Amino acid sequence: MTALLLENVTKTFGKLAAVRGIDLKVDAGERVALLGHNGAGKSTSLRMVLGLTPLTSGRIDVLGHAPGSRAARALTGYLPENVAFHAALTAREQLHHFARLKSVKTALADELLERVGLGHALNRRIRTYSKGMRQRVGLAQALLGQPALALLDEPTSGLDPISRHDFYDIVDDLAKGGTAVLLSSHALTDLETRTDRIAIMSKGKLVANASLPELRAEARLPVRLEITTSPDATERISASLGGTRMNGQKLWLTCKQDEKMARLGQILALGGAVRDVDVTPASLEELYRHYSGHNLEAP
């Protein structure tokens, strides 16, 4: 079931074209990451889905409702990129307020605060919270009432490594419950394993939109092979396979994705002289550079 659909959506601010004709679909239970350089148009796209900013042209459909309509908002959870609360309230008071607006039981709000790890600070004023703690309050309010669509703008900013991990656990649970999750992020390493699809924006355009393996196949970025040899055989192996010698016993090779198996066959044929082989496909960062046109690394 399609939860979110963007068709040829455009947004211009005066002369500046912030979003230029993007098409995007997110299904129920799907986790999609929106990547892109600063100013690529990620936040603007999310804000259009919420109806906070009107579109210049195109169409957005949120579970069959117009963006920003009351019905659409009732089904959506949103974490803004710079989340702000009333500093004079406690996290508990703030979240109870949001729960009432969403017609969710306030006891559930307490559970969510517990879930994001704020159980010990519930009754402290938000004024006294650290950046990461505020981010968690933001996350908790976005989860109220298990929304059918969750829009999370840089949800992991300000979170420590453990909390990031916990955050993706929460996202997994959301998706398992049928929530369509669209999140923007700059923290690429976390995303590799924890999202179903990756959409990359560059200068307002959607330049990639597929799963990680599909992106890899399509980009045809080289695979890196790192071979550890016995010390005496390094010279010989280097001569027969090519590649770059790193040190006395290490050799680096790169090859196309579809040549990988043939290359591995050659390496294995060398027998006992090869002690170990590491195969590293193109990382998300390399893919990201490739697609967003910042191809700074030599091929």
Add this chain to the structure above:
Amino acid sequence: MLSVFTIARQELLLARRNMWVATSVILMGLFTTVLTLAGDAPSGTLGVDPLLVATTSITTLSVYLVPLIGLLLSFDAISGESERGTLALSLTYPLSRGEILLGKFLAHFLVLGFAIAVGLGLAAVLVIWKHGMEDLSFAPLLKLFVTAQALGAAFLGLGYLVSAMVRQTGVASGIVIIIWLVSVVLYDLALLGALVADNGGSFTKNLFPFLLVANPADAFRLINMPDVSVPVLSSGLGAAGGASGLAGQVTSLLLWPFTTLFAAWLALRKVEP
């Protein structure tokens, strides 16, 4: 509709936390007490209702204070939230902008009403304590309360309007100070100047009565002290029949809150957080 009360509830909590309730109550309580004590006739003075004396001086005070409190409570309501980023998040919840505005209004109206009630209550208690209960007429006090609420509501609406129209809270605060100065001081001075220049001509007869009640602060003043009246304007008041009579005063005090709130709602609908 329930959202209105949810918003109002949070606003009341915030008003308490941010000391707006305390500030308003202290302002009203302090000044009414001082004025009641200072303006008090020695007990036994012939035939003057001591409560009437008190309401007269409190009216003069309220003309300045009630609009000020109204504007203080409201100038930050939209622009401040927009600036701090809390408005954007609120707007992604399933409630309309009208409900947000109404909720805030309800809360601020209650805060204002509480402050006025404390002020008038203190005045009444002081008068009763000095003069006893006999011969007191509470009707003027009640009228003062109701009309002060209407006056306050008008300036709450004005504050929201300004707050929704500008982006920065700093600018909003500047504008509401100007609004306050104009409506409680400069407007009367300008009218007076025009009266003197006109010297009993057609302006005094035709336009002046309308212009006088058009200002809610003046309508409030007239309705609460019809006899004593505004000294500076009394020269023109002889001519000010019809429009500036009771009907005009009530219309002005009712029309201002509704129009300004409606205008604020229109402005809020255009706000992009």
